[in-house]
Amino acid sequence: MITHYLFPHTYKKFGLLLIVLCTPLLILNWLEVFEFSFLIDTSPMNNSISGIVKNNGDYNLEVFLSTVLIGLTLISFSKFRIEDELTNYLRSKALFYAFTIELLCVLFSIWSFHGINFALVMCYFTLVPIILYTLLLHFFYYYNQFKNK
């Protein structure tokens, strides 16, 4: 069983801890009732690219969101107590459903908010995962054929 790409089981607890700590802060920040002052850059804005990209110098949301994402990554990519064939199969199944649901959600949200005029945006969002899937699938398929000639 190939599991070397997964974190140890204990990392799940760290991930859960990050989510438990940062989700309330994220919600409070989103409701604009809480923020860390040290995450607000008060230096004057300049006209450079980085200056323009800055979200008014407030990095609270970015930091909380990133921490929640890191937590989720730690949870999803760390081993279960017993990592066997069934868990591997369930991982693949979950990944497939996540990919499909995400694709449908993106398509539906763009279509419902912006209508058919944003067909090009819909195509871009849809194309990236499908292109990746097609390329990877055919790469694995033909590489396997080539190796087993």
Added chain:
Amino acid sequence: MKNTLKIQRAIHSITQEELANSIGVSRQSINAIESGKFVPSTILALKFARYFNISVEALFILEKRD
């Protein structure tokens, strides 16, 4: 594909937990295999056969629709 895992377990009087610990999988995997929800790999099938000291064909039986 059906299997005689449950029967073999009953013959040897062992629980799902004991079998799972001996083979190195979770109890949920044994349950999923026994109920036909999950088909194990060749390696796992061979491990079961070796554990019960019978052939793989005696443990896993192909059905007409397979």
